[in-house]
Every structure is written in structure tokens, then in C-alpha cells.
Amino acid sequence: MKIYIRDGVIVEKGQEDRLVDTGGLVALPGLVDLHTHLREPGREDAETVLSGSRAAALGGFTAVCAMANTSPVADTAGVVEQVYRLGQEAGLVDVQPIGAVTVGLAGERLAELGAMADSRARVRVFSDDGHCVHDPRLMRRALEYVKAFDGVIAQHAEEPRLTEGAQMHEGTESARLGLTGWPAVAEESIIARDVLLAAHVGARLHICHVSTAGSVEIIRQAKARGIRVTAEVTPHHLLLTHELAGSYDPVYKVNPPLRTERDVNALREGLRDGTIDIIATDHAPHAAEDKECEWAYARPGMLGLETALSIAIHVLGQDWELIADRMSAAPARIAQLANHGQPLRPGSPANFTLVDPAARWTVEPHGLASLSHNTPYAGMVLPGRVVHTYLRGEQTVADGKVTK
């Protein structure tokens, strides 16, 4: 297949100023991640906008949405503009900042949602991720506010009173290990409440990192009723289960926690039938001091950007149409990123990635572009490798190496 490009846009044959021959590689629209932690400003030892952009490009992404739980929190126009500018300077993927819903993620007062929406960063997705917007009145107000510009509230669904002291999924394994559990109902009760609030307000709600079979069922029913809810699942919740906590290796500690095989199967089914709209990485880099310690003291979170596509291929098979929808078209639509997610045809921006489906590679934590090493896939042999990535016709990854 040949892709003809002019001024960063795909054109008809004969109009190009540049030609890319895909050879035997699979061409996918540039992947879009709705849930990335870039850690800048504040924890540049764990990740920066530049290092995270490198990891993203190597993973086949052309756009990432940067979560707001930085330090300072991205709760003002000033901070979201800073992150946006850093993304432009890195120039490897489009970095779209997510704004906090509440000031300082404290869950008490609404942040400057309108100012962030009107800023140069043009924020459309708001999230207190890492924290649940727990107060139902505040959640209602946030939904009402963003409805005016068809924005979306991305909820980290966790009833904090049910997860106090929680270290892992509440079930047979937590009982056996003697660790406090994070019950499925802590997630499901917030999702149930919030789909009703979204229905009441008529605004868009997005559920971050869905992890339980019960959550999938609530979202399925809400969609059947016409409620404007979308949902994401992470690669790790599609593959890994709670028994891994038995190793006491904190690389497996994550929020929400790894669940049961039954949950994994329900998440896969939900992703296939469209109940779950997208795969989002929840790329959560942590410095060694925060991760290479005892389980109880370790921060939750796992790397995801550089392995997401391979895990998707591993879980879904080489279903390129499904992968292109769940990892590019649908997340671009939810985040209102008009220049991403389009099919590769004349008129679309030349954002794409070329993948060798036959390649297998071994995950080496210190060989990744991320500044942190907390991948749960160390030593695993994964299918599918990103060979080249293009952003507006410019190569960001060439022969598996980032160009900047």
C-alpha cells in the first residue's frame, strides 16, 4: 500500500510531495490515548512531557491526553497551557491536557473549567483521576457546566469509604494474603450513581479504567437506555489478574486493582461488543523509590504506552478494524480531537503508524523510552512491533527508533 502526503495531509496519487510505501507492514491510524500520566510539572524524575511523548510515539500513538494529577495540579488555564506548550515543543505526539474537575483534586470546589476550555489548550475532558469526584452535588454541577461546550467528565469511579486502606482486589486472594481489599462494589456504586446523574443532566460522562464485570453490565444497561456514557479499559485489566499480588511485587499494584478471570472475560466481551468504547493505557510511571519498596508503601500504577498495542493484539488478535476503532477513532471522538482518529484516506491528516504484525519482542524495562521502569510485562515476549510512526506526515519513529 502507498500513502500519498502533501503538507501533512493524505492526498490522491499524483498530488503528493511525499510518498510512504508501507511494504508488508500494517498501516493503522495514529493511536490516541485518552488516559496518560506524564508527571510534568512536578515529578520530572518519573516522566516528562518529552520522555512520555517518546514512549507514546514508539507505541504508535500520535495523540495523548495528559491527566491532571500533576504538581501543581492542572486546575487552571496556566497549567494546562504549560503542558500543551511542552507537548508542542517535544513535537512527537499531540499532547492534549485534561483539566482537573475540582481545585487541587480536593473534591470541594469546581476548578476553572470554562477558563481551561477557553485557553489555548482548548480542554474538553476534565478528570480528578487518582481521586473520585465523590460529592454528588459537585458531580452534577460539573456535568452541567461542561454540557455547555459538549465537554466530558472522566470519572475515576471509587467510593473512598469502601476502599480505605485497600491494597488489592477484595476476594479470595486478599483473604489468603491478609491484605485489605478494594471491593468491586466500590467502583460499581459510583458508576451506577453517575450514569443516573448524566441521564438527569443530559451531559457526557466517561468512566476511566473500568475493571469489573458488574461495571460492564451497568454501562451496558445505561447505553441501552440512551444515556451518554462512554468507558475505557486498560491493557492490564484485559490481561492480568489479582493472583499476581501473591508475588508481593509492587509492579502489580495498580488502581483500580487487578481483578479476577471472570472480570477479565467480561471486560474483553464488553470491549468487543462496544459497551466499552476504548482501550486507554493509564500509563502511570513511578520513580524507583516509589515502586521498588514494600507492597504497602508502593504507589499504584503501571507503564502502558509502549506495550499497549502489543497487548491489544495479544488479547484481540490481528483484528485491525477493531483495534483502529478502540485505540484511535473512538478515543479521538470522545476527546474531541478533530485531527486524529480518521481513516487513512485522502483528506485525513497524515497521522499513522506502521506495524510489523509478525514481529515478536521481549519487554526490557530498562530498554523502554519512559524514564520509569514499572512495566508488569518485563521479560514477556509480545506480538506486533511499531516500526514507523508519522505525525502530520513527519516521521516521529523510524525503524523502531524515535526521531527526536
Ligand SMILES: NC(=O)N[C@@H](CC(=O)O)C(=O)O
Ligand atoms: N492508576 C494508578 O494506579 N495510578 C494513577 C492514579 C490512580 O488512579 O490512582 C497514578 O497517577 O499513578
